[in-house]
Amino acid sequence: MTKDEILTKLTGIFQNELDNDEIVLGFETTAEDVEEWDSLSHIQLIVAVEKAFGVRFTSSEIQSWNNVGEMINSIISKID
Numbered sequence: 113m114t115k116d117e118i119l120t121k122l123t124g125i126f127q128n129e130l131d132n133d134e135i136v137l138g139f140e141t142t143a144e145d146v147e148e149w150d151s152l153s154h155i156q157l158i159v160a161v162e163k164a165f166g167v168r169f170t171s172s173e174i175q176s177w178n179n180v181g182e183m184i185n186s187i188i189s190k191i192d
Contacts, residue, residue, distance in 0.1 A: 113191065115139070118184045121164065129153065129160050139181030165191060 113121075123137045130148040143149040149157070161183070162168055167190040177183050 113188075115181075115184050115188070118165075118187055119180070122161065122180065122184070125160050125164055126157065129156050137180050139179065139184065141180040142178065161187070167191060 119137060119139065123135065126137060126146070126149075127133050127135050130146065130153055132146075132148055135146055135148075143154065158169060158174060165187050167187060169186060173186050177186070
């Protein structure tokens, strides 16, 4: 999968999990950019992303992410 394909899939996951069809993610998007993305929803998002891509993240990986692009890089490293 390309970064753009993963971004498209992530956008759908975020829209579904956060119940907001207007969310549009970019590689530089952070939790501060999405009103519904708080610490509780972050856990729900991680679980949904892991399930959708068939991957598992370590807590240190998750804590190291500064934006959606870094999450995508972690996904790519696990599905390649």
